[in-house]
Amino acid sequence: MASGAPSRIFVSHLSGVPVFDPNGDQVGRVRDVVVMLRVARRPPRVLGLVVELTTRRRIFLPMTRVTGIESGQVISTGVLNVRRFEQRPTERLVFGELLDRRVTLAETGEEVTVLDLSVQQLPARRDWEVGRVFVRKGRKGSTFRRAKGETLTVEWSAVTGFSLEEHGQGAESLLATFEQLRAADLANVLHHLAPKRRAEVAAALDDDRLADVLEELPEDDQIEILGKLKEERAADVLEAMDPDDAADLLGELPEEDQERLLSLMEPADAADMRRLMSYEEHTAGGLMTTEPIVLRPDATVADALARVRNADLSPALAAQVYVCRPPDDTPTGKYLGTVHFQRLLRDPPYTLVSSILDDSLQTLDPKAALPVVAGFFATYDMVAAPVVDEAGSLLGAVTVDDVLDHMLPEDWRETEFHLDEPDEPHEPDGPVEGEEATAHG
The missing domain is CATH 2.30.30.240 (PRC-barrel domain)
Structure with missing residues (x-):
């Protein structure tokens, strides 16, 4: 707002x-x-x-x-x-479904008609939610003069007749129950569901949420879920994934399926996918994302911090920004250097990023093998690193989580790695009927 x-x-x-x-x-x-x-x-x-x-x-x-x-x-x-x-x-x-609906005031048990709902953006977040309900007292369809007390605005929690029941079968109830799980934990839930149930839950997730979850699933589950989506939606979900993860998933599909999905994507996203798929999987080019934070030399610290605040960025990508001469999109920008997040916090907002960049940091060649990339991170204590070609153009950035992902055993996602399981705030008292709906398998 x-x-x-x-x-x-x-x-x-x-x-x-x-x-x-x-x-x-x-x-x-x-x-x-x-x-x-x-x-x-x-x-x-x-x-x-x-x-x-x-x-x-x-x-x-x-x-x-x-x-x-x-x-x-x-x-x-x-x-x-x-x-x-x-x-x-x-x-x-x-x-279409909620206005003019009959609901009940929880305190008095009186039936009322929903006239309107208010929505609000949560503080310091990008999420929006329904806040209040504007209702009218009286029997449905009754005609009477509007008078004081006939309409009132109440909090959402003050009415019943809308919300989901705590128990019951269905992807809707299951998703609502596990809504606040991290993507990795929800992926663990999906992995242990029956294939039919897994497909139902995946189909009900929105594109961004499903994209986050797919990135955390084993390869076999990714392919299975993607294959059960309509092709247009599968393309949308791939676009919502991190480019490197989407390229890895596409690379596991038959060539005809790859081309069909790429043709349904936005041209710019498809071009990124093709470029990433041209590199060997276990190289810097195959590991990198094509969407790091890129700024021009005349950008200020304030500009950089505004970009870093983007809630969609992973902590690793938000740890630094890359400065390039125009055009400032990968892979065409001439790489000048890196500005680390801590440096952004130390300098005044009006400072130009070109005056505080680190141009001594070594860069990664796109053909650098995984051991070389891992050694780079260990040597320089980095969480992200720029990938630059022979012409000096920034191609993308490799993050430490992608390095770890490729260095761990292939089945690491399927092993139990949770040490202390926190109690989820909305986990049901028992399993959802017909399934073992546990957050941790």
Whole structure:
């Protein structure tokens, strides 16, 4: 939400609101709000908006790509997936399913009608959730004069009739129960489910969440799950994965499947995949991601810190930024040096990154073998390292987690590596009916 915008927005105010890209061009209008219900009367997560394009096609705009809601308009990042919106089992449409619904006030047991819901962005996070419910007392369909006390706004937890039950079969309930698990722990859950159940849960996850989970699964599970998705959705999930992990997964598929999925991706993402797949798997080029933080020499420390704050970045990628002459996208930028996160914290916000860069740090050749890469990290105590070609262009960056992933035994993900298992805040009292729904297999 933009600075100065109200802390709560009622969804009725979003109906038909125009959606603009960063250049001020209108791309469509809001037609609905997509939420995911949760257990124990916890407020639903707001997943995104259903946007109707000028062509009448309805697409899904994730809330992570909404940069502002203000003055009767929605501002997006400009990166839109124009594939037609398809509602998933765990998703609820606010206008289509939740408004005008009869629910019960928990305190009095009185039935009321839902007129509106408010949504809000959580402090210091990119997540949005439903906050309050605007309801009207009286029998459904009754006609009476509006008077004081006929309508009221209550917290989500003050009403019943929306939220999921604590027990019951279905991917929806299982996902809500394990919503707060880390991707690696949710991957462990999926790995120990029956194949049919695993496919149901994977199909119900949103693209970003499924991408994170796939990166943590053994190779056989990755291939199995990807193969059961519709091809267009499989391409979307691959685009949402880290490029190096997506390239590794694509490399395990038959060549005809690779080409079919690559043809469904955005051209820029497909080009990255092809470039990564051209390197041997156990080399710096095969290990690297093509999406490190790249800045021009005239960028400031404030610019760098703004990029580092991106919640989608792993800690390793956020540990440093790479400075290149324009164009500043891999693999064409001329590499000048690295600025470490600690240095960014020590210098004033207006300082140019070109004046504080470390140009003495050795770089990795894309053909460098895994032992050489591991030795580099051990020698220089690094968590990420730039990969630069013979012409001096930045190709990407290797992170220490990818090095460890390839140095550990191939079946390391399938072994028990959790030492002290924390109690999950919303783990059910018993297994979900029909499955062993334990967070740790």
